[in-house]
Amino acid sequence: xxxxxxxxxxxxIGSAKEFADKEVTxxxxxxxxxxxxxxxxxxxxxxxxIIQAVVVKAEVTPEVFELSDKLxxxxxxxxxxxxxxxxxxxxxxxxxxxxxxxxSLAQDYPIGRKEHGPDFxxxxxxxxxxxxxxxxxxxxRSTVIKSVRDFLDSNGFILxxxxxxxxxxxxxTTTLFETDYFGDKAYLxxxxxxxxxxxxxxxxxxxxxxxxxxxxxxxxxxxxTEFWMVEPEMAYxxxxxxxxxxxxxxxYIVRQVxxxxxxxxxxxxxxxxxxxxxxxPFIRLSYDEAVDIIKKGGVEIEWGDDFGSxxxxxxxxxxxxxxxxxxxxxxxxxxxxxxxPERPELAVCSDLxxxxxxxxxxxxxQRSDDLEYLLEQIEVHKLPKDAYEWYLDLRRYGSVPHGGxxxxxxxxxxxxxxLDHVRETIPFARMLTRIYP
RNA sequence: UCCGAGGUAGCUCAAUGGCAGAGCCACCGGCUGUUAACCGGUAGGUUAGAGGUUCGAAUCCUCUCCUCGGAGCCA
Numbered sequence: 001x002x003x004x005x006x007x008x009x010x011x012x013i014g015s016a017k018e019f020a021d022k023e024v025t026x027x028x029x030x031x032x033x034x035x036x037x038x039x040x041x042x043x044x045x046x047x048x049x050i051i052q053a054v055v056v057k058a059e060v061t062p063e064v065f066e067l068s069d070k071l072x073x074x075x076x077x078x079x080x081x082x083x084x085x086x087x088x089x090x091x092x093x094x095x096x097x098x099x100x101x102x103x104s105l106a107q108d109y110p111i112g113r114k115e116h117g118p119d120f121x122x123x124x125x126x127x128x129x130x131x132x133x134x135x136x137x138x139x140x141r142s143t144v145i146k147s148v149r150d151f152l153d154s155n156g157f158i159l160x161x162x163x164x165x166x167x168x169x170x171x172x173t174t175t176l177f178e179t180d181y182f183g184d185k186a187y188l189x190x191x192x193x194x195x196x197x198x199x200x201x202x203x204x205x206x207x208x209x210x211x212x213x214x215x216x217x218x219x220x221x222x223x224x225t226e227f228w229m230v231e232p233e234m235a236y237x238x239x240x241x242x243x244x245x246x247x248x249x250x251x252y253i254v255r256q257v258x259x260x261x262x263x264x265x266x267x268x269x270x271x272x273x274x275x276x277x278x279x280x281p282f283i284r285l286s287y288d289e290a291v292d293i294i295k296k297g298g299v300e301i302e303w304g305d306d307f308g309s310x311x312x313x314x315x316x317x318x319x320x321x322x323x324x325x326x327x328x329x330x331x332x333x334x335x336x337x338x339x340x341p342e343r344p345e346l347a348v349c350s351d352l353x354x355x356x357x358x359x360x361x362x363x364x365x366q367r368s369d370d371l372e373y374l375l376e377q378i379e380v381h382k383l384p385k386d387a388y389e390w391y392l393d394l395r396r397y398g399s400v401p402h403g404g405x406x407x408x409x410x411x412x413x414x415x416x417x418x419l420d421h422v423r424e425t426i427p428f429a430r431m432l433t434r435i436y437p
Numbered sequence: 438u439c440c441g442a443g444g445u446a447g448c449u450c451a452a453u454g455g456c457a458g459a460g461c462c463a464c465c466g467g468c469u470g471u472u473a474a475c476c477g478g479u480a481g482g483u484u485a486g487a488g489g490u491u492c493g494a495a496u497c498c499u500c501u502c503c504u505c506g507g508a509g510c511c512a
Contacts, residue, residue: 036475037468056469073462088470108447113473114461115449119504175510191512216510217438229512309508351512360512408512422512433504 008080014048016083016093023082023098026051029130030075030106032113040068042097044079050132053079053095064100074130076103118421125428126437136264137424140257141413145209147256148230148407151249152207157232160199162192162208167387175215177225188213191406194336194391196233197367200402201394207232219432221421222359224410226430233404239348239366242403243324246352246362247280249407250322254278257416270418274320274355283323287346290315290325306332312359319355326350335377336391338366338403350405358415364405371395 008023016024028046035041038057043050055068071077081097088094110120111127121128128134153159165179165186176187192208199206209230216223232249234242254275257265265272285293294301299314301307306328307315316323330339330347337347349365368374374392378385385392413425423429428437 032473034471034474035468036471039469039471041471041474043472052472054470058469088472090472108463110447110462112448112462117449117505120448212512214511218508218510219505220507220511223511227512306510363512406512411512 012048013044013046013051013091016049016051016091016095017085019083020085020093021083023080024095025078025080026053026095027078027103028076030071030073030077031130032073033071035069040065042068042071042077042079044077044095045130045132047135049091051091051093051095052089053081053097055097055100060097060099064097067102068097068100070105071102072106073109074106074127076106077101078103118423122423122429122434123436129427132267134424136261136267137413137417137419138427139264140261140417141409141425143257143260144253144409144413144416145228147253148209148249148409150256151252152230152232155205155245157205157207158199158203160196160203160206160208161210162189162195162231164189164210175217177213177215190214191229192231193233193404193406196231196404197391197394197402200233200235200404201398201400204236205232205234217432221423222411222414224422224426224429224431227422227426228409229406230409231404231406233402235400235402237403238401239326239350239403242364242366242405243282243284243326243350244280246324246350246364246405246407247282247322250282250352250362250412251279253412254416265417268417268419270416275416277321279321282321282352283319285315285323285325287325287328293318304329304331309359312353313357316353316355316357316359321355322361323353323355324350325353333365335381335383336367336374338368338370338401339373348403352405354411354415356415356418358411360408361411361415362405362407364403366401366403369395369399369401371399 008025010025010027011019013026013028026044026046028044030042031045031050032043033040040055042053042055044053055065057065078101079095079097080099081095084094084096085092086094109127110124111131129138165181166189167186176190179186179188190212192210196206196208207230210228211226212229213226215225232245234245258272258275291301291303294311294314297314299311301311326349327340327346328349329345330337333347333349337349340346340348347365351360352362353359354361371392374395378388410422410425414422417425419425423431
């Protein structure tokens with residue numbers, strides 16, 4: 001590199017304030033440019049932030065000034081200059097350029113600094129990720145994932161990865177992506193839960209974290225065909241304890257984002273008032289109570305129905321913090337759910353609904369620990385018993401009450417960031433009509 | 438799969454049966470403090486595709502394709 005680092009240390013823009021009044025080198029890309037004739041204002045980004053670098057004609061060589069005039073958006077550059085604290089600069093610090101080196105001149109950059117439609121931006125997702133709004137979202141996603149791991153790791157959970165290629169449906173309800181497995185059929189996982197039950201019997205408290213695949217033809221702002229889910233599972237655990245862990249878990253995640261990503265929430269113009277209310281205890285409603293509330297609100301529902309979108313939306317409008325709805329009718333839940341001992345028409349389970357219209361972010365509950373009941377359910381649901389023998393073994397060899405839950409990362413991030421679509425919460429979204437880039 | 442909205446310049450949009458336009462981007466010129474800078478100029482079009490109605494179609498009709506939103510299903 002022509003600009004020698006030893007004459008001015010290479011720094012990141014994120015740490016620029018610490019180098020006020022010092023000459024430094026910044027390696028990055030041109031985010032934007034303005035000119036006023038004999039002064040050029042270069043907005044330089046390096047992944048850690050954006051800084052304005054000022055090129056004054058009278059203070060640099062003619063070559064440097066001409067080069068700065070010709071720079072195109074997203075050209076990669078190395079700038080050297082003196083940092084100054086300046087109230088006029090958005091980040092509070094600004095650079096007066098002394099030297100400038102072009103690394104690569106960008107061709108016409110497709111993403112301008114004006115409005116674009118979602119289709120265009122998603123087609124250019126690989127470039128869209130460079131924008132500051134997407135940076136904010138990805139940083140928050142990163143915090144959410146770290147918080148998930150930190151919380152579980154420090155609460156006695158062991159990370160046990162579940163397989164992604166699976167021989168059969170976990171739940172038998174949703175559509176799976178099929179793939180060829182040396183002449184046999186295999187499917188991309190739609191949940192690691194059954195494997196986590198095996199792991200919980202081995203380790204007590206476990207979780208898996210990874211991508212999940214659903215081949216459903218859902219076309220809504222809440223659906224992806226590939227999304228990330230964390231699935232904790234706990235041996236010797238009842239629904240009360242399960243929900244208690246969930247609310248501490250979600251509260252911890254939100255608190256971490258509020259602490260670590262204040263700048264990012266500001267970029268997203270997120271009103272944090274409602275996030276500050278995400279502290280235990282959350283609201284707890286039985287399915288019976290929830291149906292009463294929905295009925296009183298004049299929204300159509302019959303006892304026994306699963307919640308559709310209008311029902312869920314109405315229910316959440318009544319509260320400004322997350323809500324557990326527990327003990328749903330067993331008929332609308334998966335075959336492995338434990339039945340309520342006094343009311344066998346109910347499953348011992350819960351969903352956690354996020355406020356502000358974001359809906360279900362967690363689904364969970366007690367798994368049946370009774371061998372006879374599971375054999376019966378496998379028959380009723382017409383599932384291939386052979387494929388579940390290993391799962392049934394868990395009830396043959398030291399069965400215990402156990403439960404767990406699954407939290408969807410993208411829906412959680414969408415809620416915390418208050419985005420109107422989950423497609424912005426994952427770097428490269430896979431959706432019904434999109435697998436590029 | 439069903440319901441609704443839409444497809445016009447690279448991007449965001451206007452033109453509703455009568456000359457296809459604007460802003461941004463690009464390019465050229467001007468400007469020593471700009472904040473999505475501003476000012477002047479240049480370039481840019483098979484109006485998604487096919488067919489039809491009409492003197493005349495971006496505009497009306499039919500079909501196809503694509504996108505967006507919603508439903509169902511779910512995290």
